Amino acid sequence: MPTLIALFVFALTGLGLTAWLRRGQMARPAETSDTRSAAELSTLRWREFAKLVLQALHARGYRPAADEGLPADGIPTDGSDIVLERNGSRTLLSCKYGSASVVGVQALMGLAQSATLRGAQDVIVVTPGRFDEEATRIARQQNIELIDGQSLWPEVRPYVAAPTSSAASPRTAASPAQRRTALAWGAAAVIGLLAWMLAQGMQSTAVDDDALPPLPTRAAHATVPGSAAESKKDSAPVPTDPAALEQRRREAASAISTVFGVDRALWSTQSTLLVYLSSEDADPTTDLCPLLERYPELAASRVQLQPPAGSQKPVRFKQCRAY
Template identity: 60%
Template sequence: MSPILIALPVFVALGLAATAWLRRSPSSPAASQASERGAAQLGTLRWRDFTRLVLQAMHGRGYRTVVEEGMPADGIPTDGGDIVLERGGERTLLSVKYGSASIVGAQALLGLGGSATLRGTQKVIVVTPGRFDEEAMRMARQQDIELIDGEDLWPEVRPYVARPAQDTTAAPAPVATATPASPKMMGIAWGGAAVAAAVVWMIAQGLQSASTAAPVPMQTTAQTPAGASSTTPVASAPVIDNANAVPTDPAALERRRTETANAISTLFGVDRAFWSTQSTLLVYLATDVADPSSELCPLLERYPELAASRVQMQPPQGSTKSVRFKQCRSY
């Protein structure tokens, strides 16, 4: 096997592992406590304020609120009912489960499939500031319902609450956020991965050179016994797996998607990136002038099943720039 084919996976694996570790590790105890308080504060908001935050997060994903007859102009029903969203011609039923209980059970999901059918929606998203129990998650998997708990929701609503409140009676109070890993630390992590990969490459190169230069054993002049074949068996060449093959294992496909989103999150000018759907990658930009397309596309094109994915570039909070869409490779 070529030394580069050995060193490249080492570089990617170490770089992604270091990135994941840095993103999970809080920069300080105070930052970690601030992040926990921010997620916990979602459960202290009034239902209407919490729902408004959820809609802002959904709008960040590219959805728009369908204001039905008899509803307020902001699209939030006064009776606490479900909300219809639309994106790309597909309608989604958004159900906000907000109450005194911090754990949402399967009972809260009953009837959502029928309600979605009656209201002409193709998907269902259920959001809560708390968390879902195991039975609720099992039912959601069976009915293809997307669940978003407080821990998953916080990164999406953080840009909307981490700002000065204009009206403390109608908007949630600003929440301190944890300091993400600095670009310098990310650079050190990927630099270390590159050094380790270079060492592996040199070792593999040396072993390959040594095996190539090994002396060929001299053939003996012993007489071949009668009836024995004089043909020397030839070893077959090793078969290299096709790196462009699409895996059939769903876990392997999901691992590729996760690794790619994590790698794109480390690019300069990118705040964070995650898959909003199976074919749409949502990329939050850190600045108005950031354009990571030249570095982003090679990461997607590494895998054939992700090369034609739709990339939605979301400008920073407060920016006047519009959302941009990109597709690195056509189908």
């Protein structure tokens, strides 16, 4: 009987979690993947980024000026600005690529004068990040075109290599849908195992109760099924084997990865769980803590809530239970 109950719970939970995760993915805005891909532009090297920008502007009709003495690929070796030509007019291209994700007005200073000295009538400034409000206002006044990472991505997407290739391993080539399905059924297996343990314990308790004669004088002290005393009796002790403890940490991280608002979860140290959020406004702590508190040795772990890439929100820390 416990085995049948566990199989039923496993199948029902697996199907339910799979449907819930798919519905949650369909409900996300369509631009989420584009936003993540645009953020990945900042991980490229300067020369790779400049090459993508030139390819995008090439589709607009721009070509590197022939009299600039540029290399064959049109990218200066010193990282300087590039003069482009289109329909007889010249445009100065400046790629602002650095560690800062927000480009300020200082980066635009002197570009209009530099364009005039090099015979260009217009200026285009490109960054994988974004421009602040003051830079946007100055650019509008000086007739400078600003292209941030999110605006650039649709133009460079055709020139970015596909994420999968013949050299990619099956693990890296796995689709997000396959990973979500694996997480759903992994969590279902954990829940099914817990259901089997609970049913097994209840069956053992029922057999023991039937075997013992009634004790009327101690009826007031009898253990009521489902009470705190009974839960304490059935709860399994914390294992001492390091491999078993590591397995429990992996199970907790896998279960938390299925929570809505969580992109993935992993242990950065034995006492710190790193939770990557899928959106800036996500706050999964209400659903996250019960999953972590299932394991007494993990209940007081520090939870680091990491905002999505490119987000301006700070990292937050949470502790579900005090030591």
